Amino acid sequence: MQVDITIITVTRNDLEGLKYTAQSVIPKLTDHIRWVIIDGASSDGTADYIKSISDHLHYFVSEQDGGIYSAMNKGALHSPVDSYLIWINSGDSLLSLPIIDGKCDAYFYGVKIKENGVDKIPFIPNTFGIGSVSPCAQYFHQGFFVRRKIFLPLMYDESIGLSADMLLMLQVVKNFSCRVLPEVIALYSAEGQSNSRPLSLLLSHLKVVSKLKLSILKYITINNIFVIKCIIKSIVPFSWLVIFRTYRTEKF
Missing domain, CATH: 3.90.550.10 (Spore Coat Polysaccharide Biosynthesis Protein SpsA; Chain A)
Incomplete structure (x- = not known):
């Protein structure tokens, strides 16, 4: 059926x-x-x-x-x-x-x-x-x-x-x-x-961890690269990141 x-x-x-x-x-x-x-x-x-x-x-x-x-x-x-x-x-x-x-x-x-x-x-x-x-x-x-x-x-x-x-x-x-x-x-x-709101994405992930009653410290430790990227993206203007990614793709 x-x-x-x-x-x-x-x-x-x-x-x-x-x-x-x-x-x-x-x-x-x-x-x-x-x-x-x-x-x-x-x-x-x-x-x-x-x-x-x-x-x-x-x-x-x-x-x-x-x-x-x-x-x-x-x-x-x-x-x-x-x-x-x-x-x-x-x-x-x-x-x-x-x-x-x-x-x-x-x-x-x-x-x-x-x-x-x-x-x-x-x-x-x-x-x-x-x-x-x-x-x-x-x-x-x-x-x-x-x-x-x-x-x-x-x-x-x-x-x-x-x-x-x-x-x-x-x-x-x-x-x-x-x-x-x-x-x-x-x-x-x-x-x-x-993609354009990295800090909001990170905070949302932390809410998921909290909702599931998991360890936030463990989450940050396991996903440290993702956490760092979100922080960097929230500081550097999104348009700059797009230009950098385009340049990197064309260059390499």
């Missing part, structure tokens, strides 16, 4: 990014695979574009919300009752859609990361313990399928900030049946908030 899947896309003032995402999502839609779009009251023509593709959508709305995770939660609330959820946000691309056998509560797949216009080595998830909270060990929601009935009692904790998805997925790993598969199914655009 084929299980139902709901693809949830969150967007705000990113018309071109949404069009790019739509190119990868629409061809994969069927009676069992549905698409939900939550737009945060965009003013760049996004709302009109969404209406133009509304025949492909299970649900859509364009209205003010409380931010990205508020919108991602809203998408889950408007999804079919018995479906698996996956979040492919504006600017991301769904490379393939695997067949979910429905035997587990959640499935984790690989994700390719795109940063500064360059495709990086695909991130292939590995199983890890709840104590291994690391920016290099986390899964990505672009490769994460979870049962709606499992997700709704948890939801993305909006108070956590940029790493709310990290907390949610670690909670799922800890408490429910999961399966990890090496197939790369999505391209994640790392040009967003976490």
Whole structure:
């Protein structure tokens, strides 16, 4: 029996990014695979574009919300009752859609990361313990399928900030049946908030550690390079870092 899947896309003032995402999502839609779009009251023509593709959508709305995770939660609330959820946000691309056998509560797949216009080595998830909270060990929601009935009692904790998805997925790993598969199914655009707000990202990670009642000192010790990079990025203007990365790529 084929299980139902709901693809949830969150967007705000990113018309071109949404069009790019739509190119990868629409061809994969069927009676069992549905698409939900939550737009945060965009003013760049996004709302009109969404209406133009509304025949492909299970649900859509364009209205003010409380931010990205508020919108991602809203998408889950408007999804079919018995479906698996996956979040492919504006600017991301769904490379393939695997067949979910429905035997587990959640499935984790690989994700390719795109940063500064360059495709990086695909991130292939590995199983890890709840104590291994690391920016290099986390899964990505672009490769994460979870049962709606499992997700709704948890939801993305909006108070956590940029790493709310990290907390949610670690909670799922800890408490429910999961399966990890090496197939790369999505391209994640790392040009967003976490890339330009390094200090906020670090503080959000620390909130996750605290929420899970883990040792903050141990986290900082294990992830010292990440911590230092976040501090440096918060001091050096982001535009300078982009110029440096571009120069380094062209030079070497």
